[in-house]
Amino acid sequence: MSIAKRLASQTAIYGVSSIVGRVLNTLLVPLYTSRFVAAEYGIVTGLFAYVSFLNVLFTYGMETTYFRFANRPGTDRPELYNRVMTLLLLTSALFTAGLALLARPLMSLLALPPGHERYAVWIAFILGLDAVAAIPFARLRLENKARRFAVIRFANILMNVGLNLFFIVFCPDILSGKYLAGLRPLVEQLYDPSIGVGYVFLSNLAASAFTLVLLAPELLAVRFRLNLEPLRPLLRYAYPIMLMGLAGMVNETLDRILLPRWLPEGFYPGRSNLAAVGIYGACYKISILMNLVIQAFRYAAEPFFFAQSNEKNSPHTFALVLKWFTLCCAMLFVGVSINVELVARVFLQRPEYLEGLSVVPVLLLAQLFLGVYWNLSVWFKLTDKAYYGAYIGVAGAVLTIVLNFLLIPIIGYMGSALATLACYFMMAAICWWLGDRHFPVPYPVARLLIWLLVAVGVVAVSWWAPIGEGWGRYGFHALLTLGFVGLVAAVEGRRLKAL
Template sequence: MANLKSLAKDTAIYGMSSIVGRFLSYLLVPIHTAKLSAASGGYGVITNLYAYTALLLVILTYGMETTFFRYANKSKENPERVYSTILISVGFTSLLFVALVFLFLPQIASFMGYSDHPSYIWVMAITVALDSFQCVPFVYLRYKKRPIKFATLKLLFIFMSLLLNILYFIILPDLYKSNPDLIGKIYDPTVGAGYAFYINLVCTGSITFCFYKEFKGFKYVFDKALMKRMMSYSWPILILGIAGILNQTADRILFPYIYKGSDMKMQLGIYGAASKIAMIMALITQAFRYAYEPFVFGKANENDNRETYAKVMKYFVIFTLFAYLVVIGYMHILKYIVGRDYWEGLRVVPIVMIGTIMYGIYFNLSFWYKLIDKTIWGAYFSGIGCTVLIISNIIFVPRFGYMACAWSGITGYGTSMLISYFVGQKMYRINYPIAEMMKYVVLSILLNVGMYFSNKYLAPLGAIGINTVLIFIFATYIVKKDFPLSGIPVVGKYFKH
């Protein structure tokens, strides 16, 4: 229980920064969707390029986050030497990537469909290179158990980004109308969606300077032998990461190539904007991941580790299902995150969230092969799931549009999750409380059905009222079954088993 409390505390700190940060970044969605109409396709451009960015970030870090934790916790390895070697390696490959992009910029911009805006490409390249390099000191902060600085820098980035987006998408456009000569010196209305990428670059570059303490205090050494050992461990994680991020972004990358309608950018923008509402699940999974990786590797040699992993899985399922019901229950409020032009895409929200829950479960299941240094299994599982997702998109997107993107996510994540579970039970058996978790799943399904009908047939206020009662039923069941309040005076008498 002490270990679980420690994990919960770190998850809360990482999670709070993620929650506040994601909430602030959510504010960018109404800004962008209000100022970039669905018909203009501007938000579709943002959705498409950020999907490429997410994929490139995985490639340019090539599994070194997880690898750092594994090798920094090995008794025979020097953590600072591990950190130095990874820092130099990722820094060099990031610089090489930027150089190659500038060398072949016209060809790359033409292939991606942005020959009219090549600046989008080089700005994205520099930004993702800086992001990749920053991943190393960020992971070092997690290793040193410094979640406060980690959270502070993450929030600083979001605040800077939010303020600059308000300036360039709301304030300056209005001022430009009345005084174009003066405002035109710092604002160009023809840039449009491009400002989102320029702002991201400025904010990312600024955060890099905040790591000056993490860049000193140790000797810079590139250990070739150590790097060779780490690469043998990390390359399957790279494959796993590529497959995993493709599960999340392949639909947004492939959509322009496989959807033949003239409204391609509009449809992609609608899907991307609506999916933002579902990202509460990605937020929970990300916060959990930040705390869980160092927790798992730190407990790898303890006798009760498998029992703890099983309990963590149960609590993860409980809280993600609760979050799912909250989002569905308050959809009449949350839909205002995006502009009205994008509301037709709200039907993808529950589908995307279910897929993300599956991804989170798969992440929980993935540690057995990392702990026994058999990361190749992760490459197999994620590769198979990614293949299923891509094939589903290619077959069904031309006919069903972005709805096929949402359902393909479930097929991909679900495939990886199931294969990892069944193989993992043979290779590294963990007695997960399947029956207990399924009770929560069944209850959430029943409550979700009730929310579906209340959202469809009742007025917004009535639906919100009914859904609040349904959410309370789920919360009460959690308290009765797994978080008894019997020890709390007054309240306890109502929650006795």
């Protein structure tokens, strides 16, 4: 099988869990926006922003480290697996216990009233269970067991979605007498209305525990190996990855933590700051459609890049991969941004959430540059210079904090969206500039920038053209979308056939 076909087939299989599965998870947003007011959804948005930070600390770069050391010649892979898993099991237990004890301070950071501390305890266990599962999943990817990986991930998503539907829709509807009144006594035993949005976290916790059950063969294969000396090179490689991940989480999620604190009270008339977080978080979820594609690609591409690193023609392969990845994401950016009103009808079920739609194109473009950065970052991972990734991430984090501080009080959550875009663009630019000096790859930078400028221009025309409402507007948007896709196909079609 050719390199391109092999990467495409791996991406397709991982897509079963990461795209199809996460789409199902993303489709919970309409459920949340229909059942919870913006202030309640702000709790979910804020707490999961903290989860993103803490997840990096719980795994501290060991997933990428495991890939790197497992692909070194002469590595005893089973022994490496035992050492990494031993370390993660111990640290996960310690971190989970510590976080559970800090539940009250964590909730006060979100300015939530007392009584919600149990949410933080549940989150602590979610993080611990997910950290333990990270290396078994990495082992499946390393061994090219994409189908087993996809089935387990997909089962996790289905269980999470199913429990959300059960606790947030089914149980409240039965208690209110909408249907199946005969089940009311049973539901009263299983369901506590006072938990409210907490069932979002409980569902996630149950799904994480179920995942470990499905990973039992990989977990039972672990042999306890706690020897610090062999772990030293692993930790030296991992800590820049962890710093890079923390900086990445600053860039990705800090806006939802800073927004309720730096947004002037009453900035949005009739909305609390927590409600503004909920609106921004719901609109941010639409931009995650881009991230779904990036995530599916990443699952397949990370082991692929490491495996190709010793091939003579690898720089040309990396350039080809980035080009087609960027073009595909550009078409997605145009399609969603132009037709965001139609997409919002599915995702945002209450009118109050529609107030934040203007941030969606900005966030989609930001996610696109994040995907470009992830592709470009292959150079410092393959040359064992991961500390460059930490430097770039820290620079991005500083820019994110500064721009949020300056822009949130002036333009609200649009300031957070613009800060995210500026951050990811800068990170991609710096990564390309450094990579061109340390690990030259013939990326078609000028050509890709032209395509991205065309895409932004098409989206700008769709937003600002004086077209009325109704079918005429939708038809105009459809023509713009098809026109951009057709232009890409006409100009790049021959190269695609050659690939």
